Amino acid sequence: MQAPARSLRVLFVAAEMTPLVKVGGLADVVAALPQALVERGHEVRVLLPAYGAHMTGGSTRLMSMTMSDGHTSLAELRRPDLPCPVWLFESPAFAGRGHHPYSRPDGTAWPDDARAFGEFGRVAAGIAAGTVLPDWQPDIVHCHDWHTGLAPAWMRLEPNAAASVFTIHNLAFTGRFHPRVLAELGLPESLNRPDMLEFHGDVAFIKGGLCCADELTTVSPRYAQEILTPEFGNGLEGLLRHRRERLTGILNGIDSRLWNPASDPLIEHAFDDTDLTGKSRERVRLLRRWGVAATEDEAVLGWVGRLTRQKGADLLLDALPELFQRPLRLVVLGSGEPELEQAVAAAAKRWPGRFLAHSRFDEALAHGVYAGADMLAMPSRFEPCGLSQLYAMRYGTVPVTTAVGGLADTVFDADAIADAIADALGLASFNATGFLMARATVPDLIETVDRALTWYRDQRRWQALMRNTMGRDSSWTTAVVAYEKVYESALARRGRGLHDGNPEMNA
Numbered sequence: 453m454q455a456p457a458r459s460l461r462v463l464f465v466a467a468e469m470t471p472l473v474k475v476g477g478l479a480d481v482v483a484a485l486p487q488a489l490v491e492r493g494h495e496v497r498v499l500l501p502a503y504g505a506h507m508t509g510g511s512t513r514l515m516s517m518t519m520s521d522g523h524t525s526l527a528e529l530r531r532p533d534l535p536c537p538v539w540l541f542e543s544p545a546f547a548g549r550g551h552h553p554y555s556r557p558d559g560t561a562w563p564d565d566a567r568a569f570g571e572f573g574r575v576a577a578g579i580a581a582g583t584v585l586p587d588w589q590p591d592i593v594h595c596h597d598w599h600t601g602l603a604p605a606w607m608r609l610e611p612n613a614a615a616s617v618f619t620i621h622n623l624a625f626t627g628r629f630h631p632r633v634l635a636e637l638g639l640p641e642s643l644n645r646p647d648m649l650e651f652h653g654d655v656a657f658i659k660g661g662l663c664c665a666d667e668l669t670t671v672s673p674r675y676a677q678e679i680l681t682p683e684f685g686n687g688l689e690g691l692l693r694h695r696r697e698r699l700t701g702i703l704n705g706i707d708s709r710l711w712n713p714a715s716d717p718l719i720e721h722a723f724d725d726t727d728l729t730g731k732s733r734e735r736v737r738l739l740r741r742w743g744v745a746a747t748e749d750e751a752v753l754g755w756v757g758r759l760t761r762q763k764g765a766d767l768l769l770d771a772l773p774e775l776f777q778r779p780l781r782l783v784v785l786g787s788g789e790p791e792l793e794q795a796v797a798a799a800a801k802r803w804p805g806r807f808l809a810h811s812r813f814d815e816a817l818a819h820g821v822y823a824g825a826d827m828l829a830m831p832s833r834f835e836p837c838g839l840s841q842l843y844a845m846r847y848g849t850v851p852v853t854t855a856v857g858g859l860a861d862t863v864f865d866a867d868a869i870a871d872a873i874a875d876a877l878g879l880a881s882f883n884a885t886g887f888l889m890a891r892a893t894v895p896d897l898i899e900t901v902d903r904a905l906t907w908y909r910d911q912r913r914w915q916a917l918m919r920n921t922m923g924r925d926s927s928w929t930t931a932v933v934a935y936e937k938v939y940e941s942a943l944a945r946r947g948r949g950l951h952d953g954n955p956e957m958n959a
C-alpha cells in the first residue's frame with residue numbers, strides 16, 4: 453500500500469461516533485475512518501457535541517476556548533476504545549439530550565436544533581481558523597452530514613481557515629430551518645440566497661457543506677451518481693451536478709476487528725469461513741431468545757435497521773402474508789417511525805413464533821442477528837452505502853437487497869449469468885455475495901427471497917455463497933487512500949467552495 457504524501461492534522465466534525473453515541477452507520481464511520489487515518493500516520497481529533505454524562509470515562513481534560521462573544525469549553529476525552537482524542541463541545545442545548553441526539557422521547561425533533569448545531573459549526577470553524585485553540589490548527593476539517601453543514605460556511609468568513617471536506621452520508625436529511633436563524637446565529641443575511649443556504653424559502657444547513665466545502669464526498673460510487681438525478685437528489689441534484697467535479701464516491705469500509713465472528717465478544721460461539729459450526733450454534737441461540745427451536749429446513753431472515761420507508765420496512769411488513777407461505781422465520785431488530793413500530797408489534801402478535809421482533813436499539817443483539825441469521829433483508833428504496841449488509845456478509849449472512857446505492861456496489865447477485873456459469877463449471881471466478889431486487893417493491897422482494905430460498909435448499913451451493921460473503925474485503929484499506937487524495941485536493945483548492953474563480957460570489 454502506497455505511503456501517504458504527508459502526515460496531516462484532520463479534525464472530524466460529526467454528531468455521532470461509536471461507541472459514545474450511535475444512531476446509525478454515521479457513528480461507525482466516524483470511529484473507524486479516524487482509526488484508519490491514525491494508522492496511516494495522520495493526527496486526528498473528533499469534535500462531537502457533549503450529549504450527557506454517559507460520554508465520560510478515561511481521562512478528561514477541559515480546554516477553554518475564546519470565541520468572539522466569550523469563552524466556551526471543550527472536554528478532551530481519551531479512552532482506550534477511542535481511536536484518537538475526542539473533543540466534546542459542551543453547550544446547554546446538547547446537555548439534556550441523553551442518549552438520543554436527534555429526537556425527544558415522543559419522537560419529535562429537538563426544538564433548538566438550529567441553535568445547537570449552528571453553534572457547533574461555529575466552534576468547528578473557530579478551531580479550523582486556529583483562533584480558538586492556538587496550539588492545534590487542523591489542515592483539514594472533515595464534516596459529516598447536515599449537523600455540521602454550517603462549519604464550512606463559517607469557515608468562509610475566516611481568513612486563514614483549514615481546507616474543508618464535506619461527506620454526505622444521507623442526502624434525505626437537510627437540516628431545514630426558518631431563515632431567521634441566520635441572524636440568531638450571527639451569520640450574515642447574505643448567506644440566504646440560492647447559491648448558499650437558501651432552500652425553498654428556508655435555509656438548509658446541509659447547503660453550507662454542499663456550497664462551501666472545498667471537496668465533497670459521499671459514501672459509495674453508485675450513490676455519488678444517483679444524487680445527481682431528481683429521483684435521489686432531494687432537490688439538490690442541480691447544485692450537486694454543478695459541483696460534480698468536486699464530488700467523489702468512496703465506499704465505506706468496516707472495522708474488521710470489531711466485526712469479526714472469530715473474536716467477537718458479543719457472540720458466544722466463534723466461527724470463521726473454515727468452520728461454520730459456531731454459526732449454526734448462534735442461530736440456535738438467536739431463536740432461543742424468543743423461546744423458539746431452530747429447524748434446518750426453515751431459513752432465518754434477519755433485519756437490523758431503522759424502521760423507515762427509506763429502508764423498505766413497510767415493504768417487508770406488506771410482504772409478510774406471502775413470505776409466511778414459505779419455510780421462513782423473521783427476526784427483526786429495529787426502531788423508528790411510530791406507525792412502523794406498531795405494525796411490527798402487530799405482526800409479532802399475528803405470527804407468534806415466526807415473526808420475532810425487538811423494537812429497540814441493542815448493539816449486542818445486532819451482532820447476534822448478523823451471526824445467527826441465514827439471510828439479511830434490506831429492501832431499501834435508497835441506500836447511500838449501508839453498513840448492515842457489510843456486517844451481515846462478514847458473519848456469513850447473505851443479503852437480500854435492492855440494487856441501489858452502496859448495496860449495488862457491494863452485493864453481487866448469485867443468479868447473475870456469469871456467476872451461474874462460473875459456478876456450474878466450478879470456476880474460481882464465482883464472486884456472488886447475495887441477491888439483488890431490481891426495484892423496491894413487494895413482488896420484487898418476494899421473488900428475490902424465493903431465489904435465495906432456492907439456493908438455501910441446496911446447502912452445498914449455499915455454503916459456498918456464505919464463504920464468498922465472508923471473504924469479501926470490506927476493510928478501510930482502499931477507502932483511506934481515496935480520502936487522502938481528496939484531502940490533498942481540498943488543500944490545493946482551500947477556501948474556494950462553489951464560487952471558484954468568482955470572488956463576487958463569496959459571502
Ligand code: ADP
Nearest residue numbers: 476477757785786812813814815818838839840
Ligand atoms: P443507516 O446509517 O442508514 O441507519 P447503515 O446500514 O449504514 O444504515 O448503518 C446502520 C447501523 O446501525 C449498523 O451498524 C446497524 O447494525 C446499526 N443498527 C441499526 N438499527 C439497530 C438496532 N435497532 N440495534 C442495534 N444496531 C442497530
